[in-house]
Amino acid sequence: MESPRMRLPLALVVLVSMAVVAVWAWLGQPVPAPVSPLAAGEKLPCVSYAPFRPGQSPFSEDVAFSPAQIDDDLARLSKITRCVRTYSSIQAGLSAVPELARKHGLTVLQGIWIAADPVRNRREIEGGIKAAQENPDVVKAVIVGNEVLLRGEQSANDIAGFLKEVKAKIPAGVDVTYADVWEFWERNRGLADSVDFVTVHILPFWEDMPVAAEDSVAHLGEIREHVGEIFPGKDILIGETGWPSEGRMREGALPSPSNQANVIQELLALSKAKNYRLNVIEAFDQPWKRVLEGTVGGHWGFLDAYTREFKFTWGEPVSDHPYWKLQALIGVTFAASVFAVAGYSGRRAGGRPLGMREWSAVAGIAFFAGLMIGRLLATVPAESLGVGGWIRGGALVGLALLVPLSCAAAIGRRARLVTLTLALNSEATPGAPFFDRCLALLLAASLVLAAQIGFGLVFDPRYKDFQFAGLTPIVAAFAFYAAVAGPGRFSEGRHAEKMAAVLFLGAGTYVALNETLANWQALWTGSLFVVLAFTLWRLATAGRRR
Known part of the structure; x- marks a missing residue:
């Protein structure tokens, strides 16, 4: 007893x-999702793609990507997007991207990584020019530099010189642009004269005053309209936007699977309604980015780094x-x-x-x-x-x-x-x-x-x-x-x-x-x-x- x-x-x-x-x-209850912004069979306009898998890093001297690895990634991405954006032209194996993209019916925004090293910059520029010359049907634009002004590694005049050189050597019909956070375009407005279209990054999570997930889409719309007013008549690509699924909060901005799913779907809906050009960051999680940005940095992908599968289903509730x-x-x-x-x-x-x-x-x-x-x-x-x-x-x-x-x-x-x-x-x-x-x-x-x-x-x-x-x-x-x-x-x-x-x-x-x-x-x-x-x-x- x-x-x-x-x-x-x-x-x-x-x-x-x-x-x-x-x-x-209570914590496990699925969070309601907005109605899918994509019609049946419709694909994303473009996504950022880097081939690094768990254990691979750009900081490793011997990192290399086999054509089979890139082919598998692009085969998966071809089911959900029409275009991929790359960031480098010379990292081992990346030269295969345009040819493999053609195989899977994808177009490419070819990246050229510009930093402080003039020798590497020269190799990047030559690699990007070669990719455009050999694949003008696939490479629709060359992005000469990514957030270089943000990192303080080159001046706006230097970047304009790189743009002029690349523009002179790539086939007609292939555009050139430069990509940076919107504030740095605002501070360097003259750089717009050197590009065919302006590529701005609008990442509400990383703003100096972080924006909560529920307010991020409205914030993006406001910034996009602001940039349009700064560069009237200039075509604008939102080159990076998205939301992380894991990591620490920044003020009221919370990374979570449900917030990521909701923000991405609402961003796509806004871009369709406003006819914005849009590239989502990013395709696959990049674990190596945790070295630079903490846990958050490795979880911006909407496909899992390990399973290579979608983290969420369009229009369906998501449990955190x-x-x-x-x-x-x-x-x-x-x-x-x-x-x-x-x-x-x-x-x-x-x-x-x-x-x-x-x-x-x-x-x-x-x-x-x-x-x-x-x-x-x-x-x-x-x-x-x-x-x-x-x-x-x-x-x-x-x-x-x-x-x-x-x-x-x-x-x-x-x-x-x-x-x-x-x-x-x-x-x-x-x-x-x-x-x-x-x-x-x-x-x-x-x-x-x-x-x-x-x-x-x-x-x-x-x-x-x-x-x-x-x-x-x-x-x-x-x-x-x-x-x-x-x-x-x-x-x-x-x-x-x-x-x-x-x-x-x-x-x-x-x-x-x-x-x-x-x-x-x-x-x-x-x-x-x-x-x-x-x-x-x-x-x-x-x-x-x-």
């Missing part, structure tokens, strides 16, 4: 499990968490484990059974850990780049699993508050229990990881992800444990906790305010640092018993 002492934790297990499932069910049932199951299992560890530790320790206050703290730990562990496991692969990124991701997962279980065990055994001294100075803490030392080590490791994430968001935030999925189980666990644990035995070494508390309080406040109140990811992450600060202050100032 069920004992009265077991009814409370069992009821809390059920309550927490129901809450975790309910939240995931399509595997929410599995994530909910993982969360419920982990939450139940937190309760089980607390109960087992309490029985092993003996003494008075845990009361409402202690079980409520365990429930808090279980809820936040169960809620976030599924999201953490999903985001770590996307947000981990290179050895350092995977080490951090692995540390987040490890601590997000160990800390909630350990804090639940500490509550179960009625362990007292630990300090960093237990982990860092064993000579000053003779006789401390082994469990307390282990918990203190987890605290120290968590502070190091939180500091690395927090101060990155303070001093170099533009491309840094908000690691709230991993931090939440850790911070919540220590906070609930600190709220119910009794004063610690050792009084030495409390200054480190106070100093860390002040630093995390400052970091949390700055992160939230710097990203504006529209950024819920920043508010969440900043709040975690503030909670961590108060937890550390509690550890440092709780009454001491010798």
